[in-house]
Amino acid sequence: MNIGSLTSNAFNMITASQHKAEGAADKIATFAVQNQEVGSENFNSTNLDAPILSLNEAEFQNSAAVKLLDADRKMVGSLLDIRA
Secondary structure, three states: OOHHHHHHHHHHHHHHHHHHHHHHHHHHHHHHHHOOOOOOOOOOHHHHHHHHHHHHHHHHHHHHHHHHHHHHHHHHHHHHHHHO
């Protein structure tokens, strides 16, 4: 297994999760304004389910990437300990 690819994959996951979170946050921020429902009783929160779930997915994806980076750091440290 190539150690560099693990780090590269983790950074790619972080970038993808940031893009996913940005897109979801934009949808959430503009949804009520686009539908002119700000402060009204007609606001339908079920239309926000998909972007909110997307934010959660981005959070889990980012967390997984950080765990990959941590595992990579530990693996490199172990390899350096063996070589020393």
